[in-house]
Amino acid sequence: MNNKYINKKVILSSYPVGLAKKNDFSVVTEEIDTLNDNEILVKTKYIGIDAALRLLLRDSDDFLFRVKKDDLIRGSIVGEVIESKNPKFSDGEYVLGSLGVQKYCVSNGEGIEKCDLNLANPELWLSGMGLPGLTAYFSLLDVCKPSPDKNVLIIGAAGAVGSIAGQIAKLAGSKVIGTTSSDEKCKWLIEELGYDHAINYKNKDWFEELSAVSDKRLDIIFDNTGGQVMDESLKIIGMKGIVLLCGSTSQYSENEIKGPNNYIWLGTMRARLQGFVIFDYEDRYEEARLNLSKWLNEKKIKMPTHLVEGDVDKFPEIFEDLYKGKNYGKFVLKLND
Ligand SMILES: NC(=O)c1ccc[n+]([C@@H]2O[C@H](COP(=O)([O-])OP(=O)(O)OC[C@H]3O[C@@H](n4cnc5c(N)ncnc54)[C@H](OP(=O)(O)O)[C@@H]3O)[C@@H](O)[C@H]2O)c1
The missing domain is CATH 3.90.180.10 (Medium-chain alcohol dehydrogenases, catalytic domain)
Structure with a gap:
């Protein structure tokens, strides 16, 4: 040495x-x-x-x-x-x-x-080129499959994964709604990242706001946090909708981890809870990175x-x-x- x-x-x-x-x-x-x-x-x-x-x-x-x-x-x-x-x-x-x-x-x-x-x-x-970007890329495009007729909710929208996931769903033409913890972060989601709506989940009437902007029900719930926001959102999951379990940040510091109460809506709406782990896609990272960097250079997304x-x-x-x-x-x- x-x-x-x-x-x-x-x-x-x-x-x-x-x-x-x-x-x-x-x-x-x-x-x-x-x-x-x-x-x-x-x-x-x-x-x-x-x-x-x-x-x-x-x-x-x-x-x-x-x-x-x-x-x-x-x-x-x-x-x-x-x-x-x-x-x-x-x-x-x-x-x-x-x-x-x-x-x-x-x-x-x-x-x-x-x-x-x-x-x-x-x-x-x-x-964007690391695990957060790769996770957003494959979980949305391979599993959730957003399209112009779909309403997408990103829970934990302003974080590493959420900030890319929302932009990819927008690129696919979906209507994209995000949740985060402050009005400043909501403003950033809309003005910087192009979200259609952003909701501060600390506000007491956040669910009413979410229901109002999701004129029809939600086709895709992309969940980074679990907890109350995910639980309440299940009440407006759409027919054959998908709830992508990306992460459960609200539960990581808890002694006892709690799941959602409103799961009954999944049955009624023929919807599914879908697990996801990025490491299953290791052999396709290069493909994702080429597309992500192309979108970055074309100014279609930010990282x-x-x-x-x-x-x-x-x-x-x-x-x-x-x-x-x-x-x-x-x-x-x-x-x-
Ligand atoms: N499945 C996979 O393969 C995979 C890969 C990578 C990451 N993940 C998961 O994806 C999730 C997001 O990861 P990330 O790296 O993008 O983190 P992040 O969203 O950048 O950071 C954490 C965010 O969580 C929110 N938060 C903190 N405490 C919370 C609470 N008690 N309740 C609700 N929200 C809380 C905060 O955002 P607000 O200000 O909006 O509250 C904070 O900014 C994590 O759960 C992670 O484990 C999964």
């Missing part, structure tokens, strides 16, 4: 109770001074802040993955290869991978993708990326802010050099 590096990484110091707080995380340092054959050293440039992380911070094996106490916090990053002993990677290349919340990481290259910066800027590989600059120490604060709904699009920590 040419140099020694001091890595800084964020680990879990205690299992959060309710919303994760800053002091549930700690920052530790370690020295990196060796690179074995086939390994690469990556310097992190951008860290994606993922809502799903909260579900993993549990003292139980109830879910597929977990982060245990003292473990490195999981997270997708975009970084630059600064040393390589792996013939597939060269110094200076930008890569994307689930390498965790840390300044430097050593990897054997497995599961690491190269970012083609001709297609999009590096930070966009965590938003909203909410950048905050700082050191890895800033991660706990931004993770708290994500759950306060402070992000417009994908929350990304841009690391200082």
